[in-house]
Amino acid sequence: MCGIAGLIDAKGRRAPDANRRLALAMSDAIRHRGPDGSGVWGDAEAGVWLSHRRLAIIDLTEAGAQPMATPDGSGHLTYNGEAYNAPDLRSELEAAGYVFRGHSDTEVILYGCQHWGVAETARRLTGMFAFAYWDSKERKLWLVRDRLGKKPVYWMNQGGSFAFASELRPLLLHPEAPRDIDRSSVAEYLRTLYVAAPHSIVEGVHKLEPGGILTFEPDSGRVTAERYWSLDREVARAQADPFLGSPEEAVSEAERLLADATRIRLMSDVPLGAFLSGGVDSSTIVALMQQHSAGATRTFSIGYRDAEYDEARHAEQIAGHLGTDHTTFYLEPDDALAVVPELPRIFDEPFADASQIPTYMVSKLARQHVTVALTGDGGDEVFAGYNRHAAAGGLLGRLGRLPGPVRAAMAGTMTSLSPNQWQSLLRIVPGRVRPRAVGEKLHKLAPLLKLHGRDQYRRLISQWPDPAAIALGGRERPGPIDDDGLDALLPDRVAEMRYLDLVTYLPGDILTKVDRASMAVSLETRAPLLDHRLVEFSFRVPSSIHLRGGQTKWVLRQILERHVPRALYDRPKMGFGVPIDSWLRGPLRDWAEELLSERRLRDQGLLRPEPVRDLWRQHLSGRVNAQYQIWGVLMLNAWIDAYSAELSGAAPAPQPVAA
Known part of the structure; x- marks a missing residue:
């Protein structure tokens, strides 16, 4: 690298x-x-x-x-x-x-x-x-x-x-x-x-x-x-040659491809390890690595003192079962906050996936011990692991058949309580553990009930749903999501969402995040789940197998179960989050207030101050959790600060450097 x-x-x-x-x-x-x-x-x-x-x-x-x-x-x-x-x-x-x-x-x-x-x-x-x-x-x-x-x-x-x-x-x-x-x-x-x-x-x-x-x-x-x-050409080939075997045969073929993809990514003349979050994706990769390793694989994870965000204990249990040499770094607020001023330089362009912070920290941790680390990146996109995939294959599909007034009424009910009120209400309801941020998920689902097709996907991936109302002088350009040919190319909504994830969100967000965070500390990362042979095979497999029994990533889960007991990984999806919402109301508030000041926004001339300031006030009051929208504006403004010399043309002229 x-x-x-x-x-x-x-x-x-x-x-x-x-x-x-x-x-x-x-x-x-x-x-x-x-x-x-x-x-x-x-x-x-x-x-x-x-x-x-x-x-x-x-x-x-x-x-x-x-x-x-x-x-x-x-x-x-x-x-x-x-x-x-x-x-x-x-x-x-x-x-x-x-x-x-x-x-x-x-x-x-x-x-x-x-x-x-x-x-x-x-x-x-x-x-x-x-x-x-x-x-x-x-x-x-x-x-x-x-x-x-x-x-x-x-x-x-x-x-x-x-x-x-x-x-x-x-x-x-x-x-x-x-x-x-x-x-x-x-x-x-x-x-x-x-x-x-x-x-x-x-x-x-x-x-x-x-x-x-x-x-x-x-x-x-x-x-x-x-x-x-191009993925569209490969999808067309896959549709012309669909996988006709049983679900169990699909699992075996996927494991064969993934095992080979993992094996060939172990070649290195320097120390090598893996990120291990305790989720399905990274756990599967580490399990397959152990099959080809003479000794214990070095594995690394980030933990939090806040149990709502912490997966470290799950990673440690899986590491113990697989016999890896595991290291956990517990991320304290001060550790994370110290990184925030460096983010614009680390990520090189405006970039606001808040998991950039733990991704950088786990990369920094791993680099102290290894030069190469395998990751579980791509598992959700390749094997239908996002909640939106399950919704497209189930709930959204069924609700889409209801009359418009019924869907509108349901949307109204979902937004009748704030996300925090939903979360508080569901905590007192007996039963299984509820997913984190369930109130926010309900608020995100509500507007989808009024939309159809790729408009639903656009809304799902939107942080500011109407950028034209915020950005001054800019207009969004057509992209893959606007390609009307997708409806004929892809057989169902789940496959279409996976395709869009792979050509937009994956390279724009996930791979950018991991590349910049890891290379900032001179760590090479490798992603077996994104071997192109596996990606191409995944589109030959029907969505009914990917989401068999309504379970996301069914194929990958079956592979993992051959190596790790289900009890160690079968739990609600958490993601790689950080408590940005509370940090913005607490230790980051003064920093954010300066970057979001009305004077600054007006002088900068890129964003309309009024909607930004209004949302910031609502977030501070606790009426809404606008952490992602606010974080996006903060990272944009912080990037402009960090690159002000380069953007003005006042960057130092290149000096003689020894070859």
């Missing part, structure tokens, strides 16, 4: 030495992604410069250093990620006559691009990756991103000055970088609390989409983009 950056000065606007210094400064801005080494390569005549920050995982010798060149010097590669099937591809390339200097997967990708071409090499790779390949014979640069979007690539093209990097920050060092905030991105951010590809928070800076290849030809200035892999 590494950091990449580069630039092409096609019109020769700067001296070669200035371009070299800029390329080095860009890579140094992401030193956290690769503290083990750096490198730069340039072709002064072509104006092409590639740089690299190295986190050494496979082949720790100089044979794995980057940027890496083909023996004839015609191809150069700077690469971030892991190709888990590199040994198999290497055998094919050796049979074709290629001679390898080391055993890194970088060399495999480099020779693959030369031998098969860039697009075919990307299609052959199993793993997570983002890379840039320059071919001096064709005079063309390729940028490539992995299928699901685990590894990021930002790029810009300003009048023939092309640049790219693993994060936004290095691009803002470029003297010709755009600096204006994209107001449409602000509106879209308010809805989801992340900035989705292909856009960024800066107008004119873009993100390469998952499964994408971008080419830049400096002689003409031409930029083209294509997809070497």
